Amino acid sequence: MEVFFYLVFGALSAVVAALELSKNNKDRINTTSAFSSFKNNYLLVYSLMMAGDWLQGPYVYYLYSQYGYGKGDIGQLFIAGFGSSMLFGTIVGSLADKQGRKRACVTYCITYILSCITKHSPHYKVLMLGRVLGGIATSLLFSAFESWLVAEHNKRGFDQQWLSITFSKAIFLGNGLVAILSGLFGNILVDTLSLGPVAPFDAASCFLAIGMAIILSSWTENYGDPSENKDLLTQFKGAAAAIASDEKIALLGAIQSLFEGSMYTFVFLWTPALSPNGEDIPHGFIFATFMLASMLGSSLASRLMARTSPRVESYMQIVFVISAAALLLPILTTMVVTPSKATGGGMSFSGCLQLLGFCTFESCVGIFWPSIMKMRSQYIPEEARSTIMNFFRIPLNIFVCVVLYNVDAFPITVMFGMCSIFLFVASLLQRRLLIIADKPKTEDRELAKERDPETEPLNI
Incomplete structure (x- = not known):
């Protein structure tokens, strides 16, 4: 199976290199030397x-x-x-x-x-x-x-x-x-x-x-907000009020918590998923392969964000659906492929299939990070940016602590199924965010029509 690891790593390396070298003017943004x-x-x-x-x-x-x-x-x-x-x-x-x-x-x-x-x-x-x-x-x-x-x-x-x-x-x-x-x-x-x-x-x-x-x-x-008259409690209240009053911020926080919670759970689960019977797997090499897949995702994200279409809010729906499907592989392989009970040895055939799915998930992680950063820069108010961003991490950390505490209480397939469901919910919330983000533009166009009589149809 060592050949399989080298093939996956080599294929990902080739794709990343090809993506970076094939970038044209449409994939790049002209900037200044100061920037x-x-x-x-x-x-x-x-x-x-x-x-x-x-x-x-x-x-x-x-x-x-x-x-x-x-x-x-x-x-x-x-x-x-x-x-x-x-x-x-x-x-x-x-x-x-x-x-x-x-x-x-x-x-x-x-x-x-x-x-x-x-x-x-x-x-x-x-x-x-x-x-x-x-x-x-x-x-x-x-x-x-x-x-x-x-x-x-x-x-x-x-x-x-x-x-x-x-x-x-x-x-x-x-x-x-x-x-x-x-x-x-x-x-x-x-x-x-x-x-x-x-x-x-x-x-x-x-x-x-x-x-x-x-x-x-x-x-x-x-x-x-450097004003001297605001203590920490006032800042907390202001950040909480901003989240409660703006559905876009609340949706963004929920999306981030669902995805990152699934990601951190994956970090704990990928080793037992690939070696359920103590198979001898190259952990360091697999980790490097995952990071290479993440580089592939970030390279794709740079191309997507350099263009006006599709928007971040739009393509992230697809990314969440793909990531949900990728984490379903451990469940599907146990249903289709008869699990081996032999201890030791190299990675099994089902493990190889799961590795490909996990690389796909890591590519989605590579797309997620710059994309969520871009959305946060658009929707989170500047005066409480750090406070709100750490508010988002509260449900994430609760979720990870619960998973760590109960990691042995549920079968690994149940844990992956839970992550897949969370990612699918994230895609639905992302759809909602896209709809809400488009509302102001639609309202602006309607107001422009009302103010400009030439855009109105003639009443005969």
Whole structure:
């Protein structure tokens, strides 16, 4: 089956290369040198931040197990991370809007570096503290940087459509190329150089420190609502009121929670799905293949967003339906292909089919990230952007904590079926968002007809 892995990886590499090299003028947006300099600076910082995050991911569970902790204790540590993000995420998001997004990004670097330092201790309480700090850092990573980018982009007077370039490139590099290189670099540190499972966390600290230095030296500060008379509670109420009063924002939050909840559940489930009987599978190579599929999706997204048609709200309906179908494969294969009961060995035929489906899902993930960023930049009000974005993560973190706590209580097919249903619901909500987003344009055309008598039909 090794040949199959190489074929899938090679095919995805060829398609990504072909997509990038075949881009024509219709697939590109003409910009200015000032914007290019601004974009490249942000992409450098974002890539360093993501390198600091991706280096840690593959070795967190392994490090805890090396310290002698069992599955139950490790599960509690993971739940602490998501719980911390849920409890403190909205607070740090509000502070970012009020105290400054640049400060929030620097806080992310410091918090995550401290989290990495705790990995040197085998003591459970210290590791728990590290997970809490990591949860806070995750909330900042997925809100403060995007909020700073959108505000700074608008403050400098760049075209609104140019944001899609930065978003798609950030996902292509940060969630694709950097993820692959980080996985390989971590493997060299731990396996080739035998530096131990803490080495990737030390390397992550170095990348985060370099990124923080660039932020401090080249970024300017921007705010959401810096008024002194608003405390955190007032900001929370304002963000909640914005979500409740604007159906577009509420729909966007529901769509994001449904998709990301399914995505994080997939992260926990893909290994037992591909090796249900302890089959010997190349985890690192499969992870790199998934990231390559994500790069494929972000490359497709950059083409789609460079054109006026189809709109983001339109094509994302199709993306959610495809992703729902992709996660149905584990259920379909168990119904069609007789499961093998032999332990060990290589990946089974049904596993190979599922791998193709999972690559399809990861391609949808690559399209989702820049597309949801584009929609958030359009619909979320600037004065409470970070606060609202972290409000969106509350149901996501609750969902992931519940899944982690009950991961052994349900068959894996039930879990995938649940994710597929959530993704299908997301496509229905996306359809609703498209209809609502089109309403103001229809009303404007009707008002224009009323004001211009020449557009009215003659009454004889």
